[in-house]
Amino acid sequence: MKVELIAYTPEPEAVVAAAARLCYSDLGASEIRENLSPEEVRSFLEKLISIGHLSPLEHASFTFAIEGVSRALSHQLVRHRIASYSQKSQRYVDEENFEYITPPSIAADPDALELYRTKLEEIRAAYRQLARIVPREDARYILPNATETKLVCTFNARSLLNFFRLRCCRRAQWEIRELAHRMRQEVRQVAPTLFALAGPSCETEGICWEGKMTCGLAREVRRRGVPDHGRYNLGT
Numbered sequence: 001m002k003v004e005l006i007a008y009t010p011e012p013e014a015v016v017a018a019a020a021r022l023c024y025s026d027l028g029a030s031e032i033r034e035n036l037s038p039e040e041v042r043s044f045l046e047k048l049i050s051i052g053h054l055s056p057l058e059h060a061s062f063t064f065a066i067e068g069v070s071r072a073l074s075h076q077l078v079r080h081r082i083a084s085y086s087q088k089s090q091r092y093v094d095e096e097n098f099e100y101i102t103p104p105s106i107a108a109d110p111d112a113l114e115l116y117r118t119k120l121e122e123i124r125a126a127y128r129q130l131a132r133i134v135p136r137e138d139a140r141y142i143l144p145n146a147t148e149t150k151l152v153c154t155f156n157a158r159s160l161l162n163f164f165r166l167r168c169c170r171r172a173q174w175e176i177r178e179l180a181h182r183m184r185q186e187v188r189q190v191a192p193t194l195f196a197l198a199g200p201s202c203e204t205e206g207i208c209w210e211g212k213m214t215c216g217l218a219r220e221v222r223r224r225g226v227p228d229h230g231r232y233n234l235g236t
Contacts, residue, residue: 001066001179002068003066003182003183004064004186005183005186006064006152008061013191015059016157017041017044017048017056019056019059020053021036042193045193046196057156057157057194058158058159059156060157062155062156063153063154065152066150066153066179067148067150068099068148070100070101070147070148070149071143071144071147071149072146072175073101073149073176074087076176077176080163082158083156083163085151085152087149087150087152090136090137090143090147091136092136094131094136096128097124098124098127098143098148099147100146100147102116103175104174120144123144127143157191161197161198163180164184164199164200165200168199168200168203169210171213171215184198184199202217
């Protein structure tokens with residue numbers, strides 16, 4: 001899997017802080033931004049997030065290039081609707097020699113791995129035959145969820161916080177959980193305050209809201225203690 005942050009709003013934290021401060025000021029956003037020191041930006045963002053005033057976060061966007069993931073993952077990813085996606089087309093791109101993603105559970109079992117590879121080779125052969133008989137856009141119907149894909153996606157910061165809350169959770173499937181962790185690592189390098197509390201509630205609040213669907217490890221996380229997030233008021 002390869003995840004790269006290829007574009008983002010310049011000075012995203014200053015933009016969000018200026019947009020939020022505008023709601024309470026007679027000054028324009030440009031003038032507010034010029035007068036905000038880095039310390040004031042951080043302090044204001046911490047307060048903003050701690051009280052749940054998240055709409056200003058929508059003014060900062062982040063664009064990721066993603067490779068080496070499966071179609072199974074991409075089908076989960078696009079369920080996060082407040083985002084924009086561009087994905088490699090199986091209609092126009094020849095998949096005769098498609099790569100595929102192998103789940104760890106299959107890779108760890110020799111019998112399962114042999115069966116998996118055998119069937120995928122059979123699918124490859126069937127695709128090649130079909131693509132010579134029918135249009136490629138119809139031959140693709142035989143391709144599996146394991147088929148490797150590439151895509152570009154753009155999220156605003158508020159939508160990313162929701163994505164990380166759901167997909168960094170232990171209950172998320174392994175592949176999209178890995179993607180979420182890598183995306184979180186990327187954005188924390190350019191907007192550490194915005195994403196200091198990014199993640200599942202067991203990490204950020206010491207509480208699990210999954211009810212009967214919990215992974216059962218929330219108490220362990222709580223025993224380890226809630227991560228130190230500076231001056232953030234977690235409300236716990």
